[in-house]
Amino acid sequence: MTNSRRRFLKLTAGGVVGLSIGGTSLKAMAAEHVDPEDPQAKALQYVHKSTKDGQQCAGCALAQGSAGDAWRPCGIFPGKLVSSEGWCAAWAKKPG
Numbered sequence: 329m330t331n332s333r334r335r336f337l338k339l340t341a342g343g344v345v346g347l348s349i350g351g352t353s354l355k356a357m358a359a360e361h362v363d364p365e366d367p368q369a370k371a372l373q374y375v376h377k378s379t380k381d382g383q384q385c386a387g388c389a390l391a392q393g394s395a396g397d398a399w400r401p402c403g404i405f406p407g408k409l410v411s412s413e414g415w416c417a418a419w420a421k422k423p424g
Contacts, residue, residue, distance in 0.1 A: 359401065359407060359408060359409050360407075360408050360409070361376075361399060361408065361409050361410075361411070362402075362405045362408045362409065362414075364376065368404075369405070369416070372404065372416040372417045372418055373415075373416060373417045374405075374414060374415070374416040375414055375416075376411040376413065376414050377411065377414065378413060378414060378415035379415075380415055380419075383415055383419050383421075384412065384413050384414065384415060385400065385402065385410045385411060385412050385413070385414040385415065385416075385419075386400075386412040386413070387421060387422055388402075388419050388421070389420045389421065389422045389423065390402055390403040390404055390418060390419075391410065391412075391422075396412075397412060398411065398412055398413075399411060399412070400412055404416065404418050
C-alpha cells in the first residue's frame, strides 16, 4: 500500500510540473505579433522594419527572448511579439 501511495504522489507531482511547463511554452507559442495599427503601437510609432540606422528591436534594452529570434517579446507590448527588425519610439540601446 505504501508503494502505491508513493508512486501516485510522484506521478501527480510530475504531472503538475509537466502541465505548468507545457502551459508556459504554449502561451509563448500563442503570442500574437504586434499590429502596427494597434493604438499603443501607433502612439509609439511601431514598425515591423526599422528605417533608423542601427536602431532595431534586436538591439533594444526592452526586447526579451533569445538573440537571433525573428519575433521576440517586448516589455512595452506585454503578451505580444515584436519583429527583431522593428522599431518604436521607446527604443533604448542595450548596454554594452
